[in-house]
Each structure stands twice: as C-alpha cells, then as structure tokens.
Amino acid sequence: xxxxxxxxxxxxxxxxxxxxxxxxxxxxxxxVELERGExxxxxxxxxxxxxxxxxxxxxxxxxxxxGPPAATTRAAVEGSYRYGADTVYLMExxxxxxxxxxxxxxxxxxxxxxxxxEILLLGATTLGxxxxxxxxxxxxxxxxxxxxxxxxxxxxxLAATRPTFGGSLLCTIHTLNFRPQMATIRPxxxxxxxxxxxxxxxGLIEVPLNMKEDDVITKILDFIADNTTNKAQLAYAxxxxxxxxxxxxxxxxxxxxxxxxxxxxxxxxxxPLVQKGWIDSDRQIGQTGKTIRPKLYIAAxxxxxxxxxxxxxxxxxxxxxxxxxxxxxxxxxxxxxxGDAMTILPALTEAFRKRLSVNRMAG
Amino acid sequence: MHxxxxxxxxxxxxxxxxHPVTNTIMRQGVPTIINPYDLFSLExxxxxxxxxxxxxxxxxxxxxxxxxxxxxxxxxxxxxxVLLTDRFFAGSDTLATSFALATAIQKIMxxxxxxxxxxxxxxxDGDTAQVGPGICCRLGMQQLTYVQKVESVDPAxxxxxxxxxxxxxxxxxxxxxxxxxTMLEGTNQIRYGTMDDMFRAAxxxxxxxxxxxxxxxxxxxxxxxxxxxxxxKVFAPKARAQKARPVDGEGAExxxxxxxxxxxxxxxxxxxxxxxxxxxx
Ligand SMILES: Cc1cc2nc3c(=O)[nH]c(=O)nc-3n(C[C@H](O)[C@H](O)[C@H](O)COP(=O)(O)OP(=O)(O)OC[C@H]3O[C@@H](n4cnc5c(N)ncnc54)[C@H](O)[C@@H]3O)c2cc1C
Ligand SMILES: Nc1ncnc2c1ncn2[C@@H]1O[C@H](COP(=O)(O)O)[C@@H](O)[C@H]1O
Numbered sequence: 001x002x003x004x005x006x007x008x009x010x011x012x013x014x015x016x017x018x019x020x021x022x023x024x025x026x027x028x029x030x031x032v033e034l035e036r037g038e039x040x041x042x043x044x045x046x047x048x049x050x051x052x053x054x055x056x057x058x059x060x061x062x063x064x065x066x067g068p069p070a071a072t073t074r075a076a077v078e079g080s081y082r083y084g085a086d087t088v089y090l091m092e093x094x095x096x097x098x099x100x101x102x103x104x105x106x107x108x109x110x111x112x113x114x115x116x117x118e119i120l121l122l123g124a125t126t127l128g129x130x131x132x133x134x135x136x137x138x139x140x141x142x143x144x145x146x147x148x149x150x151x152x153x154x155x156x157x158l159a160a161t162r163p164t165f166g167g168s169l170l171c172t173i174h175t176l177n178f179r180p181q182m183a184t185i186r187p188x189x190x191x192x193x194x195x196x197x198x199x200x201x202x203g204l205i206e207v208p209l210n211m212k213e214d215d216v217i218t219k220i221l222d223f224i225a226d227n228t229t230n231k232a233q234l235a236y237a238x239x240x241x242x243x244x245x246x247x248x249x250x251x252x253x254x255x256x257x258x259x260x261x262x263x264x265x266x267x268x269x270x271x272p273l274v275q276k277g278w279i280d281s282d283r284q285i286g287q288t289g290k291t292i293r294p295k296l297y298i299a300a301x302x303x304x305x306x307x308x309x310x311x312x313x314x315x316x317x318x319x320x321x322x323x324x325x326x327x328x329x330x331x332x333x334x335x336x337x338x339g340d341a342m343t344i345l346p347a348l349t350e351a352f353r354k355r356l357s358v359n360r361m362a363g
Numbered sequence: 364m365h366x367x368x369x370x371x372x373x374x375x376x377x378x379x380x381x382h383p384v385t386n387t388i389m390r391q392g393v394p395t396i397i398n399p400y401d402l403f404s405l406e407x408x409x410x411x412x413x414x415x416x417x418x419x420x421x422x423x424x425x426x427x428x429x430x431x432x433x434x435x436x437x438x439x440x441x442x443x444x445v446l447l448t449d450r451f452f453a454g455s456d457t458l459a460t461s462f463a464l465a466t467a468i469q470k471i472m473x474x475x476x477x478x479x480x481x482x483x484x485x486x487x488d489g490d491t492a493q494v495g496p497g498i499c500c501r502l503g504m505q506q507l508t509y510v511q512k513v514e515s516v517d518p519a520x521x522x523x524x525x526x527x528x529x530x531x532x533x534x535x536x537x538x539x540x541x542x543x544x545t546m547l548e549g550t551n552q553i554r555y556g557t558m559d560d561m562f563r564a565a566x567x568x569x570x571x572x573x574x575x576x577x578x579x580x581x582x583x584x585x586x587x588x589x590x591x592x593x594x595x596k597v598f599a600p601k602a603r604a605q606k607a608r609p610v611d612g613e614g615a616e617x618x619x620x621x622x623x624x625x626x627x628x629x630x631x632x633x634x635x636x637x638x639x640x641x642x643x644x
Contacts, residue, residue, distance in 0.1 A: 035529065035530055035531065036531065036532075040530060098534070099529060099534075100536075101496075101505075101506040101508075102505075102506075105500075125530050126508070126509050126528055126529050126530055127529060127530060129492045129493070129496075129508070130496060130506065130508045130509070132493070132496075133457075133492070133493040133494075133495070133496025133497055133500070134496045134497075134499065134500040134506060136457075136458065136493070136497070137458065137461060137496065137497040137500040137501060138500055140458065140591070141458075141591055142456065142458065142590075142591030142592035143457065143458075143491075143493060143592070144592060145457075145490070145491035145492065145493060146490065146491070159595070164597065169597055169598065169599060170597070170598055170599070170600055171594050171596065171597045171598075172594070172595050172596040172597075172598075173592050173593065173594055173595065174592070174593050174595050175591050175592050175593070176591075176593055177591065178591040217505055217538055217539050218505050218507075218536055218537070218538040219536065219537045219538070220534055220535070220536060221524065221535040221536065221537050222534075222535035223532050223533070223534055223535070224526075224532055224533040224535065225531060225532040226531055226532050226533075238636065239633075239637070263637060264637065281548065281549060287490070288485075288487075288490065295630060295633055295636070296626060296630065296633060306600060309600065316630065317626060317629055317630050317633075318607075319622060319626065320607055325609065329607070330606050330607040331606060331607075332607075333607035334607060334608065334629070335607055335608055335609075335610060335622060335625050335626065335629075336607035336608065336609045336610070337609070337610055337618050337619075337622050338609050339615065339618055340615075343615040344615050344618060344619060346615075347615035347616050347618065347619035348619040348622065348623070350616075350619070351616070351619040351620055351623050352623060355623060355634075356637060356638060
C-alpha cells in the first residue's frame, strides 16, 4: 500500500510543531498498576518496552506507583527499579487503597501537570482503560488504545501501532501537538523484561494526593474476589490449545480440551466460538479477547484473521492445524499440519500422551 | 429517571475500505448495525426506565444515515432520539467524539435533566473503550465502567449500587447520580420491541442537530481538527519471511508424530517442562 512510504494526508504529513507549553515535557512514564497489593504483570512488560523508548529518546524511564501506605506499595517501587525504572513517582494515600476513578484520575493528572512526561503508558486492563480515558480527557491529549507496537520516529514522536477495523489492517497513530502522548497496551503484548538481581535503587519522588475521603463520591462497599483457581489463566499459560470455526460443531470442541489436558495446557478459541456460546468469553483469544505468549500455541480450525493474529504473535512456536494450506494463519504459524482437525487432534492427543508417559517412566 | 444512551452505528462485517487521502475508514456500501456492546447498555437503561418510570433518549453522532440506528433503538423501546450530524465531525478521534457527545448531552439537559448516561463498553470498529469515560469526565459524572449488574437504584436519595468487574474480582460500588455506566457484554439480553414500539419508531421525529444546534461554538474542537491523534499510516501486516512449514506424513498418526518431533526439535526445553508439569497427575 502506498500509504507505507508517503504520508497520505496533508495533516498527517505535517511537521510536528510542538506548542511552547509542551516543550519541557520529557521522559517516559509507565503507570504501575497495583491492585489489592499486587502489581499487574503488564506493568513490568510496559517498563521493558518503556526502557527501549526512553533509551531511543535519551531520556529517563519512570514508574508511577499509587497505593496505600503499605509494604506492598513499597514493594511495587522496588519492583519498578528491578524492571528498569530510573525513577519512581510515588503517591501513598489510604484513598488509593482500592481503585476508584476519581482519586486515581486526580493523582495521575496532578503528577503529569507537575512533572510533565512526554510519554505515558498504561496497561489496557479494566483499571488501566478506566483511568486512561479520564486522564486523557482531563489533560486534553491524545490516547491510542490497545497498541501492539510502539516506536519512536525520526522526529522523536511516539508511533503507536494498533489493529484497525476489520480484516487485515494495522494503523500507526501519532499525537503530534499534544503532550503527554498516551497509549494503552494489553497484557502479554510486550515481552516480560529480565528483572535485575540484587540491590536495586533509583530516584524517588514522593508526592501527596491532597484529597479527603469526603471528596470522593463513589464508595466501595465490597470486593468479591474471583475464585481464581478455576479461572482461565490463559494469558500467562505456557501452552495453549485453541479451536475455531473449523471444528464445525460445539461437540467437537472436546477434542481441543482433551489435547489441552494431556499437555497441562489452557484452552481457548476464536471469537465466533464465544459469540456462538461454545466457550466462555474469557477464553477468547485475540484483539478483543486475551493476548497470549505461550511457548507453544496449537490452533485447530482457525483461519488466522488479523484480530486473532495480533493476540498470538508473541508465541514462541505456533502449530496450525487446518485443511486449507492457504489459510492466512500459514503466514504467521511456524509449523502446520494440513489436515482435518477432527482426526488430527485425537491423534496428537494420543501421541503426546504416549510420548510424555514413556519418557516420564524412563526419567 | 431520564437516561441517555449513546449508541454508535458500525459496519456489520469485517469488510473495510480505507480512504486513500485521509486514511479514515470508508463506510459506504457496508451494511450497518448498532454496535453490539451498546445493546447491553440500552437494555439495562430500558429496564431501569421500566422499573422507575421516566424516559430513555438515544443519542448518536454520525452521518445522516446513522438515523437508521436510532430508529432501530426506538423500535426496541427507546422513547426519544437525537442524531448529531455535521461535516465538521468527520474524522473525530475519541477526544473530539466525546467532546461533541458531551456537549449534546448538556444541550439535552437544558430542557430535561439527565440522571444517567449509558455507553457501550467499546465499539467493534473504533474499539477503544474511551468515548464513555471521555463523556463522563467532561460532564463531571461518576464513572462506572465494566458494570455487570445494577444492584439497586434509590431515586429519592439519588444513589446507585453496581457490581463492577475489575481484575481478579468484582467491586461493589455505591455512588450518586448522575453517573455514566458502561455495561459488560452478556449481562442481559436485548428485548424485542413491541408492535407499538415498531409503529412509533417508524413515525417518530428524530431530532437532528448540527454542531451549532448542539451548542458547539468552537468548531476547532470537532472532527479532524479537534483530534490530537493523527493516523499516519495504514498498512497490511507483514507476512513472516517464511510461511508455516507443513509436516510430512500419510494419515493422522504419522502427521501427529511428525509434528511432535518438529515441536520438540525446535523447542528442546519444552519436553522437560511438560514432563515436570504432567508429573503431577
Ligand atoms: C473488531 C473485531 C474484533 C475481532 N476480535 C477477534 C478476536 O479477538 N479474536 C478472534 O479470534 N477473532 C476476532 N474477530 C473475528 C475475526 O475477524 C475472524 O472472523 C475470526 O477470528 C474467525 O474465526 P475462525 O478462524 O474460527 O473462523 P473462520 O474464519 O471461519 O475459519 C475457519 C478455519 O477452519 C478451517 N477448517 C475448516 N474445516 C476444517 C477442518 N475440518 N479441520 C481443520 N481446519 C478446518 C478453514 O480452512 C478456516 O481456515 C474480530 C473481528 C472484528 C471485526
Ligand atoms: N459516534 C458515536 N455516537 C454515539 N456514541 C458513541 C460514538 N462513538 C462512541 N460512542 C459510545 O462510546 C462507546 C465506546 O466507544 P469506543 O471508545 O469507540 O470504543 C460506544 O459503545 C458508544 O456507546
């Protein structure tokens, strides 16, 4: 497509002329999402990515930690250094114990207005999306959602790439004349960076929230924790087996589950399976479902549409099972079995079962 | 209770064409539907109206043909409809969209106070989940996203309790009206309109507002000009240099065996990991 090498519109092609008031905006920030004492791993993934952006720009990388005065909050600060932050902006306040939009929006916008980062990254989680929307609106800046790739262009502007509507396109979005440039990125889209061992330290800037409980209208009455033991841990699974419309009918999905069980894997599926009610929505893989980064991904009867592809591209090894040697999935899978999933899946299950039990006995 | 529901008309299929000059999506010729996520919000709003009385106004910003989606919503049971349409809105990103919609809601409020605004969790075309929070923030309402259940509403005290999905659990939140809610998918089932609704929808007056009619004075905050984000490039994903390597074999057993060999050959550590893991059972 010609848009690849020449700017398509005059507006898009115009040179960045940063208004005076934004000239001093510097450094890359990552929101460190701390909920119920735990940091969401997407925050570390974003620090890994933020590190690359900061190095390219020759600026610092900062983690933004908001939480109650507690050891877990301090652990999030240390974790930020461990995953690459040079500095941490810390807001500790009882009001920041559980997520609520109001205090977190105030905390973030105050920090941005005072310390002026040029880039602000957040995880595209329920919390991150809730927060990013109101922060960007309050700051009146651009926000690019669910990015799959981030880069810095020749003019030093953040190039945020995300899938765009429909079949087969990606688009690269810039926030030319506003700061900070904000983006959300879903869990597992970016690789988990290596954590630094031993002693770590960095700059620490502590800022008070200046808000009282009475100022916050929304109250938390209760928190009903998920029974996480039987929830899908799809995003972080090492091996994932998934099925698509090529399975033909809902009964055949059992073949996917059988293989997953032998491999100790999680199972999932393409979006039409969720829409048809064959599987739960938290098992959907892809742009509007989960992004996965397993060591092995087996996709049976899945064509490999772009929205599916962006959710699985981080897998180390992708095996496609498909009757069609020209299915789009062949463009990004590593291995393929050209054949009928209904006979291949049971054969794989049997073969894995044998192989693993023989070697287990041998070992 | 007066509830405004923001709905968006979206292309029904994955067919797209991109405008060669502006790099925006061209919607002509593609069948359209109401954004599926918006229907969960519309249904919840209708239920609240049925329980507490009042009315539901549906609002959309789009080309003139977006009126179809409003009529569909009226046919399902909404009471009133506003179409925001103006060439100044073309190319709006989420910031410009939420500005236009929030201004229109303020305009609606001038004649009828609004207790709640509903938006969809996200659209299937824009897919950003930002327009709802953007509207909410501009209107200074309480923000309740990813709601899976409206537990109770107390119109006298102007309080609402909802269950909101968060990572790892559900928050039970109590807040004051006015508020903005986005419903999680699958939380209810959109109703069929009654015959009366259908007839009414066909005849109803949809209010059509230009930017000026909606009370927007500063056109630089609309459309492409009001959008801080710029689409610089639209492109097809690169194929990997190498296509998937098909494994050889006659029949399912042979293919399966060959695939397993190939998997463990390229991922030698995987086998021992799997063994460790499966040793448990
Ligand atoms: C905004 C938007 C967001 C979306 N988000 C997602 C998302 O998050 N995740 C997602 O998955 N999709 C998503 N989609 C849908 C996506 O575009 C595709 O429609 C979908 O992924 C196709 O699912 P599928 O591969 O299972 O089915 P199909 O495209 O119908 O493919 C079926 C495949 O099975 C093969 N097949 C047929 N019979 C057999 C057999 N007996 N054995 C083996 N193979 C067989 C066929 O050759 C074909 O390749 C989204 C779409 C839109 C517009
Ligand atoms: N043009 C529009 N007109 C009316 N409502 C919209 C429009 N765009 C977005 N919305 C609302 O905002 C929600 C989220 O949209 P998005 O941020 O595009 O994912 C949608 O589900 C709608 O409820």
